[in-house]
Amino acid sequence: MTTTTTSVAARSDQRARFHDVRAFTERLAQPLSAEDQTVQTMPDVSPTKWHRAHTTWFFETFVLSPHAEGYEVVDPAYGYLFNSYYEGVGPRHARPRRGHLTRPGVAEIAAYRRAVDEAMDAFMDGDVARDVAALVELGLNHEQQHQELLLMDIKHVLATNPLRPAYAPDDQATPRPAAPDDDWIGHPGGVVRTGHGGDAFHYDNEGPRHDELLAPFALRSTLVTAGDWLEFIEDGGYRQPALWMSDGWAAVQADEWEAPGYWTLGSDGWSIHTLCGPRAVDPAEPVVHASWYEADAFARWAGCRLPTEAEWEAVATSRGDDALGVDSWALHPRAGGEQWCGEVWQWTASAYTPYPGFQPAAGAVGEYNGKFMVNQQVLRGGACVTPSGHTRPTYRNFFYPASRWAFSGLRLAVDA
Amino acid sequence: MTTTTTSVAARSDQRARFHDVRAFTERLAQPLSAEDQTVQTMPDVSPTKWHRAHTTWFFETFVLSPHAEGYEVVDPAYGYLFNSYYEGVGPRHARPRRGHLTRPGVAEIAAYRRAVDEAMDAFMDGDVARDVAALVELGLNHEQQHQELLLMDIKHVLATNPLRPAYAPDDQATPRPAAPDDDWIGHPGGVVRTGHGGDAFHYDNEGPRHDELLAPFALRSTLVTAGDWLEFIEDGGYRQPALWMSDGWAAVQADEWEAPGYWTLGSDGWSIHTLCGPRAVDPAEPVVHASWYEADAFARWAGCRLPTEAEWEAVATSRGDDALGVDSWALHPRAGGEQWCGEVWQWTASAYTPYPGFQPAAGAVGEYNGKFMVNQQVLRGGACVTPSGHTRPTYRNFFYPASRWAFSGLRLAVDA
Amino acid sequence: MTTTTTSVAARSDQRARFHDVRAFTERLAQPLSAEDQTVQTMPDVSPTKWHRAHTTWFFETFVLSPHAEGYEVVDPAYGYLFNSYYEGVGPRHARPRRGHLTRPGVAEIAAYRRAVDEAMDAFMDGDVARDVAALVELGLNHEQQHQELLLMDIKHVLATNPLRPAYAPDDQATPRPAAPDDDWIGHPGGVVRTGHGGDAFHYDNEGPRHDELLAPFALRSTLVTAGDWLEFIEDGGYRQPALWMSDGWAAVQADEWEAPGYWTLGSDGWSIHTLCGPRAVDPAEPVVHASWYEADAFARWAGCRLPTEAEWEAVATSRGDDALGVDSWALHPRAGGEQWCGEVWQWTASAYTPYPGFQPAAGAVGEYNGKFMVNQQVLRGGACVTPSGHTRPTYRNFFYPASRWAFSGLRLAVDA
Amino acid sequence: MTTTTTSVAARSDQRARFHDVRAFTERLAQPLSAEDQTVQTMPDVSPTKWHRAHTTWFFETFVLSPHAEGYEVVDPAYGYLFNSYYEGVGPRHARPRRGHLTRPGVAEIAAYRRAVDEAMDAFMDGDVARDVAALVELGLNHEQQHQELLLMDIKHVLATNPLRPAYAPDDQATPRPAAPDDDWIGHPGGVVRTGHGGDAFHYDNEGPRHDELLAPFALRSTLVTAGDWLEFIEDGGYRQPALWMSDGWAAVQADEWEAPGYWTLGSDGWSIHTLCGPRAVDPAEPVVHASWYEADAFARWAGCRLPTEAEWEAVATSRGDDALGVDSWALHPRAGGEQWCGEVWQWTASAYTPYPGFQPAAGAVGEYNGKFMVNQQVLRGGACVTPSGHTRPTYRNFFYPASRWAFSGLRLAVDA
Secondary structure, three states, X not given: OOOOEOOHHHHXXXXXXXXXXXXXXXXHHOOOOOXXXXXXXXXOOOOHHHHHHHHHHHHHHHHHHHHOXXXXXXXXOHHHHXXXXXXXXXXXXXXXXXXXXXXXXXXXXXXXXXXXXXXXXXXXXXXXXXXXXXXXXXXXXXXXXXXXXXXXXXXXXXXXXXXXOOOOOOOOOOOXXXXXXXXXXXXXXXXXXXXXXXXXXXXXXXXXXXXXXXXXXXXXXXXXXHHHHHHHHHOOHHHOHHHOOHHHHHHHHHHOOOOOOOEEEXXXXXXXXXXXXXXXOOOOOEOOOOOHHHHHHHHHHOOOEOOOHHHHHHXXXXXXXXXXXXXXXXXXXXXXXXXXOOEOEXXXXXXXXXXXXXXXXXXXXXXXXXXXXXXXXXEEOOEOXXXXXXXXXXXXEEEOOOOOOXXXXXXXXXXX | OOXXXXXXXXXXXXXXXXXXXXXXXXXXXXXXXXXXXXXXOOOOOOOHHHHHHHHHHHHHHHHXXXXXXXXXXXXXXXXXXHOOXXXXXXXXXXXXHXXXXXXXXXHHHHHXXXXXXXXXXXXXXXXXXHHHHHHHHHHHHHXXXXXXXXXXXXXHHHHHOOOOOOOOOOOOOOOOOOOOOOOEEEEOOEEEEEOOOOOOOOOHHHOOOEEEEEOOEEEEOOOOEHHXXXXXXXXXXXXXXXXXXXXXXXXXXXXXXXXXXXXXXXXXXXXXXXXXXXXXXXXXXXXXXXXXXXXXXHHHXXXXXXOOXXXXXXXXXXXXXXXXXXXXXXXXXXXXXXXXXXXXXXXXXXXXXXXXXXXXXXXXXXXXXXXXXXXXXEEEOOEOOOOOOOOOOOOOEEEOOOOOOOOEEOOOEEXX | OOOOEOOXXXXXXXXHHHHHHHHXXXXXXXXXXXXXXXXXXXXXXXXXXXXXXXXXXXXXXXXXXXXXXXXXXXOOOHHHHHOOOOHHHOOOOOHHHHHHOOOOOHHHHHHHHHHHHHHHHHHHHOOOEHHHHHXXXXXXXXXXXXXXXXXXXXXXXHHHOOOOOOOOOOOOOOOOOOOOOOOEEEEOOEEEEEOOOOOOOOOHHHOOOEEEEEOXXXXXXXXXXXXXXXXXXXXXXXXXXHHOOHHHHHHHHHHOOOOOOOEEEEOOEEEEEEXXXXXXXXXXXXXXXXXXXXXXXXXXXXXXXXXXXXXXXXXXXXXXXXXXXXXXXXXXXXOOOOOOOOEOXXXXXXXXXXXXXXXXXXXXXXXXXXXXOOOOEEXXXXXXXXXXXXXXXXXXEEEOOOOOOOOEEOOOEEEO | OOOOEOOHHHHHHHHHHHHHHHHHHHHHHOOOOOOOOXXXXXXXXXXXXXXXXXXXXXXXXXXXXXXXXXXXXXXXOHHHHHOOOOHHHOOOOOHHHHHHOOOOOHHHHHHHHHHHHHHHHXXXXXXXXHHHHHHHHHHHHHHHHXXXXXHHHHHHHHHHOOOOOOOOOOOOOOOOOOOXXXXXXXXXXXXXXXXXXXXXXXXXXXXXXXXXXXXXXXXXOOOOEHHHHHHHHHOOHHHOHHHOOHHHHHHHHHHOOOOOOOEEEEOOEEEEEEOOEEEEOOOOOEOOOOOHHHHHHHHHHOXXXXXXXXXXXXXXXXXXXXXXXXXXXXXXXXXXXXXXXXXXEEEXXXXXXXXXXXXXOOOHHHHXXXXXXXXXXXXEOOEOOOOOOOOOOOOOEEEOOOOOOOOEXXXXXXXX
């Protein structure tokens, strides 16, 4: 028997997951004062309280308002204030001025979250059509993305402060086992199936699943480390234009880059600002907060190149679950292991473009991914701050090539 | 008998005044949430909590550290964070990024204020040299200036918010008595004594007292009103370049000015955002938040001119205390009366330059006024938000000619 | 018998070609006054006289100085003034200030060209090593590229002038035969060989020749016309954010785009500024001066998409020479025919990235193409202003997606 | 007998003067190529050919079109292209884009000048009303101002070129006799008559003649020299914020000022770019190309101040004709003498504001001076490049305090 609504068991699972995801956002905000949650230190950054409200607005706008009978929005003004970029839903507050909004404050936003959570609870109590359940699932994944953004953004806010405050004490993450072999993993090339083809949740941009033709190549079994990067710096990597893309070299000069983001040179050598405060750069840990321009220049300096996203996916999907490491949340990337998905996002050589046959979803949620498919580069994997269970080998993240505030690093490739 | 320290009575007076002024700042901040106190909506604006800290830093830096034996600063980092513009005291946090600082938060800043207040109390308990007492007095006047800035700044912060929140409920100020005659007050010209010559506190820029030679002129007994300004708008005042200074016309076009600051045209006509929230423009009240460019263009449109500061002072000092109105604090200017000092700052035709023989004070406090004596225009009078007792007819306020966030209006002049 | 130098016949051919190419540059500059040749109306534009000097500097720097015994540079300062972007050759005059240089003037630059031409003649008289002959060939192709840039740039200069002067009188180009069928050309997909694999001159970025895997698709046999674009405008294409990439919509709003570059709406409808002066938009002719953002939005509006560069190449290489039309130089694109290579550059869906196995040439000439392989989109075909014989179906042109001063249009694609 | 037209003798004088002034402009342009005359290297700079056309447009617009019967303008488009800032006359080409205009070229502009000169000749042949003769006189003075601007502007154009070309060979100016006493000239203060009160030509801003009240003071008999300035540099003048106005210090840091404009530090010490090419800084010659900010800081460093414009005028008008030196045209300022009017414009402490009772002329020529009376500082005297006979002690020149491309220096003042 076919049904257009989800089963009781599925509803119950989704409700549990809804509570978990929503609670985790609040847990992430918990160490932050009202002041911390309010400011915006560059246009890319959004205030913590904005993230808390925007993720709530998503459920209100795409689930409750159209599908929950009799639902009335908590505050009509919130639609204007907390729409991020959905042109189809109406006008919105300009992104670079999100940090100008002091009202609603954190207490009102907490109340907004509770009101929407209750309405969602009531809504999920009844029959939920499959397509609406899919919107709820999208909303949960959306909120997980914002959990990572919240940490990226508050890291920038706190690092901007000369007092260099920590977001949280050191989480004393258990170091991973060292990679058994710092080695190359070869691949014979040929036609490979790429993209997500299953029923489990995935973003529209991960499909359609399709064939790609690869030449033989090899990927490094481990990430580029901070120690590798120190060699690059010492060898004058930031002073040799021949290593850089033209636009990248312009960025080096305009922004006076001499090291990855959050690195500072003191009398004791390089330190890095982390969510746990400043600490000395650990040569063994993966390099993080490198822009694509830097990753590309580093790879050239090393006599290698960045992998394409199809190459990355072909190898990653062939490694065991341990190597993937999708469930290892932490505030700062750690040394050791193959680290495909659990430490830093890995820049690829691929520009972010649609897969063959890609069609965005209908309606305003179709703006989720498709309209960003130019000028950005794909990153694969997932970072220590990516929520557990959120990433997978087919996941396509993307940022502008000059961006450095994401937890971005790299893995080397060579032609075989 | 000559003494270099202040008397017990004077010390007691100053301590009382110290407590009053310091408490008033806290009272002004009281209606504001931690979020409200943190943001900066344009480079001219400083966060409320910054004002609270900076005024405290002033006493710590110029009184306690050099003069209170054994005093240790509350936090060495505050010197960097809360120095406004005193080059002589060391480097400082960049002004346009004051709104990036979430730490110290409002609670820590309240504690900072209490710590410095206690240290000041102890310090003022003992003998205080006359020159140090003068620094304390400067610090109190400095804090009063920041009380006005705090209100100017939070008005901008709140008005920027699409929710248009009020700072405080309407204060239901008793309207002033209507001016008995909306008339011209003539002056025969000749040599007039200008500037402050007394022993009472005044800023260095108010002196030396000196002679100015004036031609015969007349000043209007009342301020230009919002009603007058509506006529200017309706007559196309913002569309006729011949009325404007060249730089002013460029500002009109670049910033698309069509009315004074905080005015909005809705279906019901013009409204103005006040500290008590939006309200319809009242034609009887003085126009406020006009730039110098607008004031100058309005005067030309009216067939008049702005008064020079010497003209303004010559007439103002001849009016009675009631006309001056220096003690009529309110959140928004009110209709009625001569309004020399109690409603809006009045733009003059005078560029802000030193009086003949002007010498700034020695040391870093000498940076207080002198280094701003170019590119700005003098305003005279005082506004409804100027703390009671803070202004006087010799007081020289100054802003750039494009500034509109001060409580600035105008009074007309003509040659006789 | 293997030889490392070129044959007498090959040398003679190259000399003839050298003279032809060099003379064509001078012919292009001939209608332009000294004033016309001097200015720069935006950072992308270079002055005509700079193009004349820079192409000369290329031969001096990469052929004569390293390979012609005893050669002395005409003026040591020219190395600084006329280096475009070769970091490996030394510092250079900033690109946005090329229009600030009044000296050397056009007469001195003509003399510079003659001096280098004579030295090249003498040099090519002797034995020329194969690799040096290859550099000469590169220099000639480089100069041909600048011939097209010269026309793009002077078009911008002249169109900026309110007098709207023409570069040259209408060239009365014979209209092409109408396309027999305005139709779709299907392709079954599968593995296709892509890129240049032959011995004839081609740029490094056209190789290595390699396999690409395509899904079935179809391309339009004709270009999108100005008439098609008028429909897009009338249908509100420039006002519907859903049609646009996010960055493209930002460009529409920031630059107030309402039509392609050089289009102006007058009382008689749309006109376009051409190198022959302004004229009414001809609905039959290909649309030109569209940015990638506009091309992409148009394709979406039309229910189609842009072709990938591999798709474009697969079909173009299958058409006859007549359809390619590589030798049909003119000052403005013309209606009719399949127009693969002779009318407008055609934006593709492909970001400009290296082909698998790509290696830039050694030395400073290796900066020719490789360092631009991020942030730009590939265009294929060739334009009416592309010198005869310069383009071919494997040719990869590239511009930023917001650029509109190139002769850029589009051809539609659909999935089969 | 009163007449409303000028006498035959006066007409003849004016025609002779017209020919002289117009011819001098052409003589100034003569050493410059078409390329030199076309470019604009910063927004303040206008191209030489624009100056030649704009001064011609002035006569066409304000004299011929309204007053010469049957006159038809040479080209209706010129009204748009060559209007500088007269809002009353209609729209105009944007100032920062004057350097984008290649047409009309120098030959067409020469023809434009000839056509207007001929029409003016014919016009001045007949009866000329007194008020029209006054407009002609204004036009001649206007053209003389542009003769100086032409030299200021071309100096910037040529100095921007790395080849550092000279405008003309060294003019071997006879050095002035050394000042007999490098001394202070005292003034007792009191009421002084200020401004122009005579019938001879003067600008509207020089009047009305009126009384000013001065305190006793003294002015230096000589200008500040380059040698004095070297001491200021060596003493760290550009590194001590306490010497600077706040806005000036911001300019020092933003523009990285370390010396006056056109000064360059080489291995042989400081050189200066002059209209005769680069030369070593001569310590004896007056410092030139100092901004007001620098002049003000220098004066403070020297324990002095800048004179007010009334002080300057009171002393200058008391010196003999030799001391004034109004007729000593040269391409670079020279050492020696009192140099009130013939070497460098001298910054004053006075903001540029209207004199008491000032009324601009009626009509568009009323925009000549009045609309600039804010944000600028007065300079007095006249420079070596000011046309002979153009300046006088009441002449009020004005520039923004950050400007350095004028021939601006300073003379010190002290309170007596």
